[in-house]
Amino acid sequence: xxxxxxxxxxxxxxxxxxxxxxxxxxxxxNVHLLTRADCNQIRRNGMTIQSHDGDFSLTxxxxxxxxxxxxxxxxxxxxxxxxxxxxQHLHDLIAPVxxxxxxxxxxxxxxxxxxxxxxxxxxxxxxxxxxxxCINRPNPGExxxxxxxxxxxxxxxxxxxxxAKKISDLFNASQVTCExxxxxxxxRWDKLIWNVPFNGLGAALDLTTDQILSNPHGLILAxxxxxxxxxxxxxxxxxxxxxxxxxxxxxxxxxGAYKTSMQIDRRMGRPMEIEAILGNPLKLAxxxxxxxxxxxxxxxxLRLVDVAK
Amino acid sequence: xxxxxxxxxxxxxxxxxxxxxxxxxxxxxNVHLLTRADCNQIRRNGMTIQSHDGDFSLTxxxxxxxxxxxxxxxxxxxxxxxxxxxxQHLHDLIAPVxxxxxxxxxxxxxxxxxxxxxxxxxxxxxxxxxxxxCINRPNPGExxxxxxxxxxxxxxxxxxxxxAKKISDLFNASQVTCExxxxxxxxRWDKLIWNVPFNGLGAALDLTTDQILSNPHGLILAxxxxxxxxxxxxxxxxxxxxxxxxxxxxxxxxxGAYKTSMQIDRRMGRPMEIEAILGNPLKLAxxxxxxxxxxxxxxxxLRLVDVAK
Numbered sequence: 001x002x003x004x005x006x007x008x009x010x011x012x013x014x015x016x017x018x019x020x021x022x023x024x025x026x027x028x029x030n031v032h033l034l035t036r037a038d039c040n041q042i043r044r045n046g047m048t049i050q051s052h053d054g055d056f057s058l059t060x061x062x063x064x065x066x067x068x069x070x071x072x073x074x075x076x077x078x079x080x081x082x083x084x085x086x087x088q089h090l091h092d093l094i095a096p097v098x099x100x101x102x103x104x105x106x107x108x109x110x111x112x113x114x115x116x117x118x119x120x121x122x123x124x125x126x127x128x129x130x131x132x133x134c135i136n137r138p139n140p141g142e143x144x145x146x147x148x149x150x151x152x153x154x155x156x157x158x159x160x161x162x163x164a165k166k167i168s169d170l171f172n173a174s175q176v177t178c179e180x181x182x183x184x185x186x187x188r189w190d191k192l193i194w195n196v197p198f199n200g201l202g203a204a205l206d207l208t209t210d211q212i213l214s215n216p217h218g219l220i221l222a223x224x225x226x227x228x229x230x231x232x233x234x235x236x237x238x239x240x241x242x243x244x245x246x247x248x249x250x251x252x253x254x255x256g257a258y259k260t261s262m263q264i265d266r267r268m269g270r271p272m273e274i275e276a277i278l279g280n281p282l283k284l285a286x287x288x289x290x291x292x293x294x295x296x297x298x299x300x301x302l303r304l305v306d307v308a309k
Numbered sequence: 310x311x312x313x314x315x316x317x318x319x320x321x322x323x324x325x326x327x328x329x330x331x332x333x334x335x336x337x338x339n340v341h342l343l344t345r346a347d348c349n350q351i352r353r354n355g356m357t358i359q360s361h362d363g364d365f366s367l368t369x370x371x372x373x374x375x376x377x378x379x380x381x382x383x384x385x386x387x388x389x390x391x392x393x394x395x396x397q398h399l400h401d402l403i404a405p406v407x408x409x410x411x412x413x414x415x416x417x418x419x420x421x422x423x424x425x426x427x428x429x430x431x432x433x434x435x436x437x438x439x440x441x442x443c444i445n446r447p448n449p450g451e452x453x454x455x456x457x458x459x460x461x462x463x464x465x466x467x468x469x470x471x472x473a474k475k476i477s478d479l480f481n482a483s484q485v486t487c488e489x490x491x492x493x494x495x496x497r498w499d500k501l502i503w504n505v506p507f508n509g510l511g512a513a514l515d516l517t518t519d520q521i522l523s524n525p526h527g528l529i530l531a532x533x534x535x536x537x538x539x540x541x542x543x544x545x546x547x548x549x550x551x552x553x554x555x556x557x558x559x560x561x562x563x564x565g566a567y568k569t570s571m572q573i574d575r576r577m578g579r580p581m582e583i584e585a586i587l588g589n590p591l592k593l594a595x596x597x598x599x600x601x602x603x604x605x606x607x608x609x610x611l612r613l614v615d616v617a618k
């Protein structure tokens with residue numbers, strides 16, 4: 001990867017990918033967004049970003065948009081922010097922008113994305129990360145970034161390299177706080193401990209986090225699901241102290257009437273990221289014969305109510 | 310019990326109790342309804358019944374209505390059709406109408422009603438039954454009986470007596486098909502095998518029976534819940550062949566877009582009969598250390614979304 005002046009492609013540039021791509025472009029980087037929905041608008045009028053880290057806008061000559069990856073330049077760094085429900089298209093969307101030494105960083109939700117990308121494009125080039133950000137896209141070319149924004153990234157396959165640090169520097173120099181994780185797997189599971197109960201129950205029952213946690217039976221469900229996620233992580237060598245459960249509950253109680261992305265997806269009639277957040281962890285549990293009946297039932301409930309069924 | 314000319318009290322006379330009470334009154338019996346919501350209307354204008362077994366109406370001198378049990382006469386036969394969510398009032402509603410030899414027949418839903426009545430009034434006088442009937446009450450004093458109607462009743466505590474047969478005769482002579490069950494417990498659990506998945510999932514997810522059964526994940530959930538109910542019944546000496554699961558699924562598939570009473574209760578913002586249908590079976594499972602994670606999770610979900618929380 002040429003870090004001096006990298007060509008950066010963002011694959012599936014919705015709110016999250018659009019925002020990070022826009023920040024990099026704002027700071028002079030050569031950024032190319034693949035976005036079917038926003039392509040025409042961005043080509044004509046650029047982008048407008050309202051952000052709690054400072055508003056800005058980009059003209060069409062500061063950022064490029066595409067609806068076809070075959071028209072994009074080869075990229076040094078490929079950021080993947082495609083919704084996981086479209087993962088079956090990853091090969092066709094990414095292959096056209098790859099060079100032999102392109103790095104692919106997936107910031108997608110849930111589990112299994114690095115493994116899928118490794119199968120498609122070779123594990124040596126894959127990095128994984130998590131975006132902790134409250135963001136949405138009110139209109140094409142417009143981004144509303146309301147809170148947080150940190151990216152935590154790392155090597156999913158324990159390759160020794162300074163590339164995670166270099167990408168992190170790139171973000172930090174572009175007003176995006178970015179941290180390198182020693183152990184990405186721990187980070188992913190830490191996020192799953194939260195995502196499984198709150199995305200899962202929130203979407204299944206159309207409840208905000210405070211509606212779940214203000215009810216004793218909601219607390220039983222959240223705790224039990226967290227326990228099962230923690231059990232599932234153990235055979236991977238990922239150990240969590242059970243005190244993490246109450247810590248996450250206390251933290252979530254400070255968040256108020258928070259709607260998870262999956263609850264919003266369900267309300268909007270959009271497909272939910274069920275496989276990434278529940279299906280893939282469950283496959284691991286099944287392989288290791290770990291009892292996860294609450295996760296299983298929640299998975300089946302979500303697949304039952306999913307619009308994509 | 311004097312069966313020649315019994316005084317009959319119906320405690321909690323909504324749609325079900327109102328209908329059966331009205332049929333008995335239509336055939337000349339001395340029937341007294343305890344119904345707060347419909348009392349004034351019935352006293353003024355009597356009742357109107359549209360029924361697939363024949364429409365009829367009753368004048369105020371053919372049937373009596375009360376909103377206070379202390380104003381009712383002592384009854385030979387007490388039919389209990391109170392919603393189980395009001396079971397904490399059973400003592401105060403029934404005690405005023407009891408004589409030493411009054412028989413109490415509960416037609417309430419789910420598990421635990423006979424035991425509760427036995428604790429309150431002595432087990433020797435308690436009978437239990439199930440009403441298989443599609444019925445609602447569009448307006449006070451009006452009943453719409455759309456399908457079925459059979460009552461199956463029996464001795465919950467294996468007392469040897471001809472009283473079940475006598476009550477059954479009373480109903481059958483009043484245009485209500487009634488059967489005496491050799492084993493009421495088997496009948497109750499047979500009904501629970503259906504009620505737990507379809508009332509439970511239907512209410513939790515606002516789905517009709519055909520929405521559940523037309524989805525492979527809905528089928529997984531329904532089958533698993535039925536299995537757990539069957540396992541829970543075993544230590545009580547109630548054995549079901551597992552083929553009952555597919556038989557019930559096939560039968561339910563003939564019912565079309567059926568809304569269970571619990572789904573309707575949730576939609577109407579009324580309390581749901583969660584304890585009778587799920588909570589009480591779960592207590593038995595816990596006593597016998599039977600693993601029922603799907604029932605447990607469903608119970609907690611229903612308690613989480615219940616309006617009565």
